[in-house]
Amino acid sequence: MDRVYNCVSYVCSEGYEWEERGLEIDDMLISLYFKGISWSFNEKYGIGFSGKIGKTINWYFGSTQEVKINYPVLLAKSDKTLVLNIWQQYPSLYKKFANLQPTKNNILQFANSFGNIKDYYFHKNVISKNGVKSYSVDNIFIGCSYEEWRKEIFEMFENVKLLEIIQRFEEFDLDDIVHIGEDLITIWLPIEALPKWVYPCESDKMFDEKTQNLLQNILSQSEGKYLEIVWSHKGNYRIETIRKSSIQQIFEDNVKPDFYFSPEGKLQILKYTLMKRINKKITNNVTLRNLINPQTGEIDEFIFSDNLLTTMYLQLNNDFLKKRNIKRCLYCGEYFTPVKENQYYCPEEAEIIIQEKNKFIRKIVPTGKHCKNYDYTKNKPKIIDMYKKGMTIEEISTLTGRPIEQIKRWVKR
Numbered sequence: 001m002d003r004v005y006n007c008v009s010y011v012c013s014e015g016y017e018w019e020e021r022g023l024e025i026d027d028m029l030i031s032l033y034f035k036g037i038s039w040s041f042n043e044k045y046g047i048g049f050s051g052k053i054g055k056t057i058n059w060y061f062g063s064t065q066e067v068k069i070n071y072p073v074l075l076a077k078s079d080k081t082l083v084l085n086i087w088q089q090y091p092s093l094y095k096k097f098a099n100l101q102p103t104k105n106n107i108l109q110f111a112n113s114f115g116n117i118k119d120y121y122f123h124k125n126v127i128s129k130n131g132v133k134s135y136s137v138d139n140i141f142i143g144c145s146y147e148e149w150r151k152e153i154f155e156m157f158e159n160v161k162l163l164e165i166i167q168r169f170e171e172f173d174l175d176d177i178v179h180i181g182e183d184l185i186t187i188w189l190p191i192e193a194l195p196k197w198v199y200p201c202e203s204d205k206m207f208d209e210k211t212q213n214l215l216q217n218i219l220s221q222s223e224g225k226y227l228e229i230v231w232s233h234k235g236n237y238r239i240e241t242i243r244k245s246s247i248q249q250i251f252e253d254n255v256k257p258d259f260y261f262s263p264e265g266k267l268q269i270l271k272y273t274l275m276k277r278i279n280k281k282i283t284n285n286v287t288l289r290n291l292i293n294p295q296t297g298e299i300d301e302f303i304f305s306d307n308l309l310t311t312m313y314l315q316l317n318n319d320f321l322k323k324r325n326i327k328r329c330l331y332c333g334e335y336f337t338p339v340k341e342n343q344y345y346c347p348e349e350a351e352i353i354i355q356e357k358n359k360f361i362r363k364i365v366p367t368g369k370h371c372k373n374y375d376y377t378k379n380k381p382k383i384i385d386m387y388k389k390g391m392t393i394e395e396i397s398t399l400t401g402r403p404i405e406q407i408k409r410w411v412k413r
């Protein structure tokens with residue numbers, strides 16, 4: 001049985017809201033950003049700090065490259081947080097994220113359930129009488145811009161597509177996807193694979209005036225139907241460009257000339273591409289702790305991440321490296337990580353880890369799901385009825401997608 005990882009995330013218990021333009025850029029500073037976390041915990045902000053609490057020395061004042069100020073920004077309404085174990089409770093959250101149509105409303109709903117994808121620290125600077133800017137912990141805002149949400153959703157969508165192609169490569173023509181050039185390798189996807197909210201436009205029309213006007217109208221008048229444009233070429237669009245030399249370096253002398261043109265070579269290139277894209281997202285904000293289970297004495301591994309986006313990339317990574325076995329609930333269709341044999345339903349409880357002072361405490365929390373109960377009361381009688389009307393167990397299994405063992409157990413008098 002797989003070991004179930006834990007990935008702790010924080011959701012603001014008061015929810016989130018869009019900050020459209022409430023503050024002038026001058027007053028609003030994106031200035032506070034700190035790198036990495038340690039497990040000294042600041043209860044007020046619900047976050048761990050690297051280094052000593054209250055020391056501003058680890059905090060970057062002034063905007064950093066990674067911080068986006070573009071409005072609107074999705075801000076947490078307060079600093080009160082709830083702890084979620086995304087890993088156990090929503091093991092395939094990255095798929096839900098990839099398929100989110102990034103309207104402001106949808107993003108708000110997602111954040112209210114799972115938190116902001118990244119927590120940037122915005123700081124309102126107050127100019128004092130003598131003209132000196134002062135920074136105070138009382139006016140810190142935690143948030144992430146709309147632009148960044150949209151960008152990350154699109155990127156995740158592409159990565160999920162890449163994963164699908166890698167997992168079921170026999171069904172795809174890899175020659176269409178991986179183009180080998182003189183020095184560069186490009187990865188292309190068909191425009192049909194784009195999310196519905198992205199409008200593909202042929203790149204040879206890029207500079208034509210009619211297209212320019214059209215594109216402006218498409219975004220502004222589509223009422224949220226289209227939120228982004230990509231430039232395509234003959235029905236495909238490019239998602240990545242790689243230097244041939246970087247492949248050469250990795251495989252050293254093992255690359256024979258026909259490597260690039262064989263299906264195995266192309267699959268290898270796709271794996272390398274996805275690996276690189278995942279590595280970029282899982283950065284220095286992941287901590288691993290081994291904790292002893294006080295009941296059994298066994299040692300379990302726990303992953304802590306302060307960043308929901310990283311958590312989702314860890315999930316994607318585990319599926320990419322086939323490190324876990326996830327199942328779909330027979331009742332609600334959501335994914336879950338089975339913790340025992342023959343588990344068909346979402347778990348009713350999940351284990352979370354919280355930190356109290358210097359101790360990590362395991363806590364069992366209800367997931368609020370009762371899929372097994374509902375399935376038994378709602379669907380079991382229907383299955384028994386089908387059987388009584390003369391259908392065989394195999395026929396019922398094919399029709400309903402249920403495992404044969406379960407039907408056998410149900411129809412047994």
Ligand SMILES: [Zn+2]
Binds near residue numbers: 330331332333345369
């Ligand atoms: Zn379920």
